[in-house]
Amino acid sequence: MISMAGAAHGSVARIVAAHAGAAHGTPTGAEPPVTLLSFYGQPWWMILLKVVAIFLFLMVMALFAIWAERRLIGRMQQRPGPNRAGPFGLLQSLMDGIKLPLKEDIVPRNVDKLLFLLAPAIALVPAFISLAIIPFGPEVSIFGVQTPLQLTDLPVAVLLVLAMSSIGVYGIVLAGWASPSPYSLLGGLRSSAQVVSYEIAMGLSFVAVFLYSGSLSTSAIVNAQAHGNAFHVAGVTLHYPSWYAVLLFPSFVIYLITMVGETNRLPFDLPEGEGELVGGFHTEYSSLKFALFYLAEYINMTTVAALATTLFLGGWRAPWPISVWPGANTGWVPLLWFLAKVLILLFCFVWLRGTLPRIRYDQLMSFGWKVLIPASLAWILMIATIRVWRQHGGSTAVYIVGGAILGALLLLAWAGDVASERRRTAAAQAAEPAGPTGGADAAAPSFPVPPLDLPHYHGIGVAASPAGAADPDAAPRAGVKEVTGA
Numbered sequence: 044m045i046s047m048a049g050a051a052h053g054s055v056a057r058i059v060a061a062h063a064g065a066a067h068g069t070p071t072g073a074e075p076p077v078t079l080l081s082f083y084g085q086p087w088w089m090i091l092l093k094v095v096a097i098f099l100f101l102m103v104m105a106l107f108a109i110w111a112e113r114r115l116i117g118r119m120q121q122r123p124g125p126n127r128a129g130p131f132g133l134l135q136s137l138m139d140g141i142k143l144p145l146k147e148d149i150v151p152r153n154v155d156k157l158l159f160l161l162a163p164a165i166a167l168v169p170a171f172i173s174l175a176i177i178p179f180g181p182e183v184s185i186f187g188v189q190t191p192l193q194l195t196d197l198p199v200a201v202l203l204v205l206a207m208s209s210i211g212v213y214g215i216v217l218a219g220w221a222s223p224s225p226y227s228l229l230g231g232l233r234s235s236a237q238v239v240s241y242e243i244a245m246g247l248s249f250v251a252v253f254l255y256s257g258s259l260s261t262s263a264i265v266n267a268q269a270h271g272n273a274f275h276v277a278g279v280t281l282h283y284p285s286w287y288a289v290l291l292f293p294s295f296v297i298y299l300i301t302m303v304g305e306t307n308r309l310p311f312d313l314p315e316g317e318g319e320l321v322g323g324f325h326t327e328y329s330s331l332k333f334a335l336f337y338l339a340e341y342i343n344m345t346t347v348a349a350l351a352t353t354l355f356l357g358g359w360r361a362p363w364p365i366s367v368w369p370g371a372n373t374g375w376v377p378l379l380w381f382l383a384k385v386l387i388l389l390f391c392f393v394w395l396r397g398t399l400p401r402i403r404y405d406q407l408m409s410f411g412w413k414v415l416i417p418a419s420l421a422w423i424l425m426i427a428t429i430r431v432w433r434q435h436g437g438s439t440a441v442y443i444v445g446g447a448i449l450g451a452l453l454l455l456a457w458a459g460d461v462a463s464e465r466r467r468t469a470a471a472q473a474a475e476p477a478g479p480t481g482g483a484d485a486a487a488p489s490f491p492v493p494p495l496d497l498p499h500y501h502g503i504g505v506a507a508s509p510a511g512a513a514d515p516d517a518a519p520r521a522g523v524k525e526v527t528g529a
Contacts, residue, residue: 077182077191077262079198085190092185093194097174104385105341106136112393119397140334148330151223158221163328163335166214169207170342176200176261177349180359180377192359192378193262200261201253204350205246208305211343212238215324218336222327230323233313233404240411241304241311247419248298251291251426252354265358288355293422295355297415299391302347304411306340308392310399311407348388349381356384417456425449 110125110133117124125132150159180192197203212235219231253259256267268285288295304311325336352358359381361371370376402410425445 076266077178077193077196079196079260079262081182081191081262082193082195086188089185089188089190090194093190097194098171101171101174101342101345104345105338106140108341108344108389109136109139111389112396115390115393116397143334143337144331146330148332151327153223154327155221158217159327160332162214162218162221163332163339164214165217166211167335167339167342169211170339170346173204173207173346174349176203177346177353178262178265178358179381180375181372183375191262196260196262199259201249201259201264201350201354204346205242205249208238208242208245211339214336214339218328219324222324224326226322227324227326230326234307234324237304237307237311237313237407237411240408241301241415244297244411244415244419245301245305247416247423248294248301249354250419250423251294252287254423254426254430255287255291261353261358264354265360268357269360286355286357291355291426293418295351297419297422298351298355300415302351303392303395304407306343306347306392308340308344309396310402312401313404313407344389344392345385348385348392351388352381352384421449421452 113135114124114132125135128134128138150156175194176196178191178193178196182189182191184190215234215238216231219227219229219234222228252264256264258264258267268287270285284290303309325333328336359372359377360366361368361377361380365371365380371380428445
């Protein structure tokens with residue numbers, strides 16, 4: 044047993060040494076690709092340093108995202124937003140973070156205390172773990188040690204994110220289950236159904252990326268998006284687009300939709316809809332425990348944005364035409380491109396919140412199961428067919444015929460859905476009871492509709508108070524004619 048362990052350790056050391064020698068032999072100005080071997084032989088203090096750096100990054104990004112969302116929503120609604128605490132209100136999120144733990148911590152009676160206390164931590168911790176496999180940049184030198192700007196990588200790294208997303212929903216479900224409020228329970232049930240539904244579509248959107256890159260490792264996926272096929276124009280060598288957001292655009296769109304549903308953000312925030320569920324699954328929470336749920340939402344936003352950057356937007360690699368610069372993808376500079384892409388995606392979260400209304404829950408679930416999942420399956424089948432056909436030397440005509448067949452199927456599905464909706468509408472109108480006069484009244488809605496344009500909204504029939512009257516209520520009302528909607 045000891046000899047086998049020593050032999051294994053020696054073989055790993057030889058592999059690492061060979062990898063390091065290959066890296067030293069890399070031409071000047073070119074960064075060696077980050078592989079799984081790049082993470083062997085890292086000192087313990089380097090791993091600890093990366094863990095602390097990721098924790099601080101997520102905390103700072105959460106504070107910045109909260110401030111930026113308030114400022115942007117304020118601009119969209121023509122109001123200033125936070126502008127008191129610090130310059131431009133930058134310290135407002137920090138002040139809120141200090142205020143919440145200092146509030147009274149209320150634990151309602153008849154709660155399951157163990158689950159009630161564990162639920163916020165279960166919702167928060169998976170969001171931190173998911174960022175461990177996200178590459179922030181290439182190999183750099185930190186205190187004389189060559190190390191990738193990434194905590195770790197796995198052969199199935201993307202599956203770790205899906206696993207953590209599945210575990211994170213337990214925090215929301217247990218928060219609703221442990222609380223005695225029926226509103227919390229309804230919020231937890233809604234969230235579990237929503238996250239499970241949209242997580243299936245999210246996982247399916249990754250399959251096309253796996254087929255193209257040939258790996259589930261995040262560093263390998265970033266390397267696969269380095270350069271597209273080369274072509275020459277006027278003696279200059281250029282490359283076709285290599286980002287999967289372009290090559291696999293339907294997968295990118297599906298992921299963007301599902302990442303909004305996974306984070307319970309507008310327009311998919313029905314699990315915590317304030318108008319009908321008070322506060323959703325965290326109705327009974329206060330003080331620090333509520334702050335943990337609040338923090339988990341914004342950390343999840345950063346995590347899914349970083350994953351979208353890694354899988355579809357080239358990761359830390361510079362966009363074109365910046366990538367023409369030889370030093371764009373070397374050293375610490377790629378960290379800027381990664382942060383810029385993440386911030387753009389976070390802005391899209393805020394943009395959606397300030398633009399779209401909340402949709403009904405049945406529409407949300409129907410969209411996930413009847414649109415996103417079937418579309419993902421059809422797209423995966425087409426991508427798999429194309430990949431196999433290209434490996435066997437297929438022609439372009441097959442792509443055209445396949446695209447035409449797919450378009451015809453989508454058109455037939457849309458026409459069938461429209462016809463089904465019309466049949467449901469006609470059946471609902473036929474089932475309504477007839478009105479007192481019959482005829483057109485039979486199709487009238489069965490609930491009262493208040494008048495939406497009453498005359499007194501425009502000042503019709505309302506006389507102004509006499510000049511000089513000190514008290515408007517004391518003015519004579521002889522000239523005032525009361526108008527009703529009747």
